[in-house]
Amino acid sequence: MNKIESLYAEFIEQRDNQALRRDLVDITRPSGHEIQVKGRNFINFSSNDYLGLSQHPLLISRGQEWGARYGAGSSASRLVTGNLDVFTTIEKKIADFKNKESALVMVSGFQANASVLPALFDKNVLGSMPLVFSDKLNHASMYLGCNAANIQQVRYRHNDMNHLQDLLEQHVDHNAPKFILTESVFSMDGDIAPLNDIYGVAKKYDCFVIVDEAHATGVLGENGQGLATKADLVIGTFSKAFGAFGAYIACSQTMKDYLTNKCSGLIYATALPPAVLGSIDAAIDLVPTMNKERLMLQNMAQNFRDEMSSIGFDCGLSQTQIVPIMIGDAKEALRISEHLKENGVWATAIRPPTVPSNTARLRFAFSATHSENDLDKLIAVLKNKVVKKAA
Ligand SMILES: Cc1ncc(COP(=O)(O)O)c(C=O)c1O
Structure with a gap:
C-alpha cells in the first residue's frame, strides 16, 4: 500500500473500532415499501420516499x-x-x-x-x-x-x-x-x-x-x-x-x-x-392531490410515537413522518438495527458524525406505501427487543 493510502486505511480502521464505519450495501426493490438485500426482503423504514412517488x-x-x-x-x-x-x-x-x-x-x-x-x-x-x-x-x-x-x-x-x-x-x-x-x-x-x-x-x-x-x-x-x-x-x-x-x-x-x-x-x-x-x-x-396520503403518514408516525413511549423509548421531539429512537451509544444502535434486520425490518442506525457524539439513534421514516401490517410488525419487533433487553 502506498504511504499516503495507508493513512486513509488507518482512518477506516479507527471508524471500524468505534462502530462508526460505513459500507455500501447492494439493494434491489421488490416493491415500494420493501428492499431486498442478499436475497432477503425487508420492510424499508429508512427511505425518504415519503409519498411513495418513486414507484x-x-x-x-x-x-x-x-x-x-x-x-x-x-x-x-x-x-x-x-x-x-x-x-x-x-x-x-x-x-x-x-x-x-x-x-x-x-x-x-x-x-x-x-x-x-x-x-x-x-x-x-x-x-x-x-x-x-x-x-x-x-x-x-x-x-x-x-x-x-x-x-x-x-x-x-x-x-x-x-x-x-x-x-x-x-x-x-x-x-x-x-x-x-x-x-x-x-x-x-x-x-x-x-x-x-x-x-x-x-x-x-x-x-x-x-x-x-x-x-x-x-x-x-x-x-x-x-x-x-x-x-x-x-x-x-x-x-x-x-x-x-x-x-x-x-x-x-x-x-x-x-x-x-x-x-x-x-x-x-x-x-x-x-x-x-x-x-x-x-x-x-x-x-x-395527496392529502389522504399525508394524513395517513402523520397518523402512522403518531401511532408509532405513542407505542414507543409506552414501552419507554425516547423519540426526541419528533412531530413528523421522521421518528428517531434515541439510543446514544453507536454500538448499541447497530445492535438494535441488526435485531430489526433479523426480523425483516430495515432501519439504518444513524451514528456520528451524521449526528452529534453520543446521540446515535435509529431513524424511522414513514411512507404512504407502508401498510398497517408493516407498522404492526415494526412495533412488535421493537417490543420484543425491549423484552429481550429486560430479561
Ligand atoms: C436537510 C437536507 N438538505 C439537503 C439534502 C440533500 O438533498 P439531496 O438528496 O437532493 O442531495 C438532504 C438530504 O439528505 C437533507 O436532509
Missing part, C-alpha cells in the same frame, strides 16, 4: 417519455445549451406551489446548499462579510456551503429562540448583513423549526431567512407545499417526497436572477437529464 406510474412514464423525446442527457450547463424549455414550465409550477414569485431548478439538494449559500454570502456583493446565524443541527450540506463561503457562522442551540435572540442582540452593533439559516423539518430528529418566531426575530434584527425544506415539502403545509412560505429564500429537493431527483430554490425574481449569474452549482454543472425532469414534472402535478 408511481406517472413519474416513471413521464420520465420515459421525456427521455425518449429529448435524449438521455441534457448535454450542457443550463447557461450554455442545456436549458430545455421544460425548465420554464417546471419552475413556474414549483414557484406557484411554494407561493413564491420565482424558482430555479438545481442538480441536487446537497449541491444546491453547497453552491447557493456561498453565492449568497459573497462579501464583495454584500459590501462586508455577512454574519450567518445557523441552527446547530443544520444538514451537512448547509455547513459545507457556509464553509465554502468562508464566513463566520454563529451557531445557535437547536431550535432555541432565546439563544438565537441573545446572539443577535450580542451582534446588534455589528454592521454586517445578517442571515438566519435553518431546516423546517430536521432530517435526523423529525422536529419542526419555530418558523414564526424566526420570522419575528428576523424582522427585529433585519435578517434574511433561508430555510431548507427538504423533509417538509410534499409532506406538510397546505396541500403539501411545505412550511416556510414566509422565508426569504427556500431550498428544497425533489429527491424525497417528490420521489425523483434534483432540487429547487423558491425565491423572488431578483434572487433567481442573482443566482443565475453567481451560483457556481448552476453555472458550472450540466443540467438535469430530461428523464429526471419528466419525473419531477409528474410529481409536481401529483403532490398537491
